[in-house]
Amino acid sequence: MQTEKVVNHIVDWLKEYATNAGVNGFVLGISGGVDSAVVSALCARTGLRTLCVEMPIHQPQNQVSRGQDHITALKEQFANVTNILVELSPVFEQFKSTLPLAEESSTLQLALANTRARLRMTTLYYFAGLHGYLVAGTGNKIEDFGVGFFTKYGDGGVDLSPIADLLKSEVYEIAAFLKINNDILEAAPTDGLFSHSPSDEEQIGASYDELEWAMKIFEKEMDPLQFSGRQLEVLKIYKRLNSANQHKMKPIPVCEIPVHLRN
Template identity: 35%
Template structure:
């Protein structure tokens, strides 16, 4: 673990130097992955790292855990409550759509969830521009392979330092970095809606995804789910499709 931490720290420092930036910023959700990143960027840039908590009607427990994370790793932090901004945007968009055609309630939850992720991305970049920081992503290998992130939302970042680590490896890294135990042991959630959990939404478990990525045998139904997720989300792992005319 110490070697992994050192390798990531040096890589982050090199990326910032190459970009002629000043430091790093991450959104802290109260979850495992963002807690690990907060610790890593603090180690890479003790005086130029920032954790941003961005609640949107968020679970109070998640907010408490996010605060515990930033306090434990002593990273500079700020809290930008986006609840009112999100509500206003949804209301404004819905009204205009209804004026032109029809707002489809069956798609409302995913539209709402993706807007949350994209608002947080925009917030991070606005703050990053102020400090000349790079935005650091929190996707692990399982999330990257299955496309479990919002395009131009939490997938909209400058750097992805833990994308080669399985969920279990990130958990082990969290223990090494002394992330609060309640954060390490909590049920993973992207805070997209009330009661949302990653594994329920994906239709399989991180343990099975990790095993699949390591070439181990898993139940056929879970293998099918994982491969379908990967195929369906290929567009997320690439830049916008380009038409070549010449």
């Protein structure tokens, strides 16, 4: 990948889109992960206002610290970058207290995890409406179009996606070029939606490198059954998640009314 040219291409794309939309800049959530670090750095390079929002919900301190260190470094480099902290833990707990009691289960934990992401989305759109900003997405190609590893109307609720055509390995390549902090580059990717903070690999069952390989196999329309062992297992994981999460990747289905029923 021609990293510098790709960076310049994304920055120009962001600036052109924002200019044509007549908005004042961008807003995005900072998680302490590589994707949000890269997107915020790319938005900052446009010269347009870039608001970085921290939205912890019972977040481990190491995630919070990584995000804060990144914001500090970004603000030292770019005068157009501002930040704000919105502590959403009390909001999350209040929301939970208004819901009917439910038995502890994996589905309950997933529902609550997705609620965290949707509270953050609502917060970002508050600031977007307040300042006339676009909400910049932080999803990469594997997450958005491979296995659907994002929350519908949560971190998937955005106005534009600067890195959604980049594989995770390419995001890391850009991060290194942009001199993103080493603690972010070395941290295991996590969505930060669960109290015990499992890594993405633990949740998915495969690493991003493995998922990239699987995506390429399916893009080439190769027969998965020619593989065995761990490779076959990864292909099955990828296929299962890709199929199950198509509802996230495709437009909302619309029930079209036949013309003869309108007469």
